[in-house]
Amino acid sequence: MDFAELKLPHGTSLQLRVTNSSGQPESFASRFVGALPGRSLILSVPRAAGKLARFRPGQRMAVRMMVANGVGVFAATVEAQSSEPFPLLYVSYPETVQFKGIRKSTRIAVELPISVENVSTISSENSKGLMADVSVSGARLELKDAVADIGDEIVVRTQVPVENLNLDWSIRAVVRSRVERSTQEQNQALPAVYGVEFVENAQESLLVLYAYVYSQIVADQTPQDSD
The missing domain is CATH 2.40.10.220 (predicted glycosyltransferase like domains)
Incomplete structure (x- = not known):
């Protein structure tokens, strides 16, 4: 499905999953700030151990969220990270979003x-x-x-x-x-x-x-x- 179809509200909770320098997966909590359709998504910068996490341009991540009665997941690439006037993370606009509805019987x-x-x-x-x-x-x-x-x-x-x-x-x-x-x-x-x-x-x-x-x-x- 197209990202625009999600009609994601500002402030929606997201999980960012990346692979660290040791090859281990790491997860960070973030929020959706906004989007430039077809260009970039703007996210809040997560905190880790009380400090702002650092991401580098070109770093790949998986972004996932609970939406309606299911789960949305997409791959993204870090474009930039800013600290002024607010800490923001810019990632690539997803071409598609995988969506899986959650049913009571899903095992x-x-x-x-x-x-x-x-x-x-x-x-x-x-x-x-x-x-x-x-x-x-x-x-x-x-x-x-x-x-x-x-x-x-x-x-x-x-x-x-x-x-x-x-x-x-x-x-x-x-x-x-x-x-x-x-x-x-x-x-x-x-x-x-x-x-x-x-x-x-x-x-x-x-x-x-x-x-x-x-x-x-x-x-x-x-x-x-x-x-």
């Missing part, structure tokens, strides 16, 4: 170590394993032990990475399906596979869920640009 593949507790039974059975995929509505769990039946309520606990943070997270879910694995898969030590639906009402838990899922979807859609 992403993950490998999150988890612990699971069945809160529907008196004995509160527990097991460990992996979350193999996740969406904002549910997940696929692969566990060492069969600790739940269809219809049981469980609590899933793990840590999720969101940007530079590792957040402790727990969420309530109901088992909706049990997947029978082959003999070969059972030998992989995670024989109990469940499809679960999230039924959490706590706002904090849901905020972590949405932040994690959306950040992963955005990352999947970000062009991997180098200097």
Whole structure:
């Protein structure tokens, strides 16, 4: 889609992703200031460790943003950086913007170590394993032990990475399906596979869920640009 179609409001939050001199990806928070159609975009200069970040002309970056019900991503090249009268960053005007709508059913593949507790039974059975995929509505769990039946309520606990943070997270879910694995898969030590639906009402838990899922979807859609 064309950048103009986004009708991006001034002040829209952006994420700038670049590759540093060590070859490692770095992300910076910025805001959209304005545009010269067909020529340049004007962005605020991010801060890092309390100081204005420095970008060099010709440096490549990926810019991503949440818009409407999806994620917009485009590649850009730094044209100039000014400090007077305000710190501003000028980057190339994007020819096209990749847009991916986010649906409630959009699932992403993950490998999150988890612990699971069945809160529907008196004995509160527990097991460990992996979350193999996740969406904002549910997940696929692969566990060492069969600790739940269809219809049981469980609590899933793990840590999720969101940007530079590792957040402790727990969420309530109901088992909706049990997947029978082959003999070969059972030998992989995670024989109990469940499809679960999230039924959490706590706002904090849901905020972590949405932040994690959306950040992963955005990352999947970000062009991997180098200097």
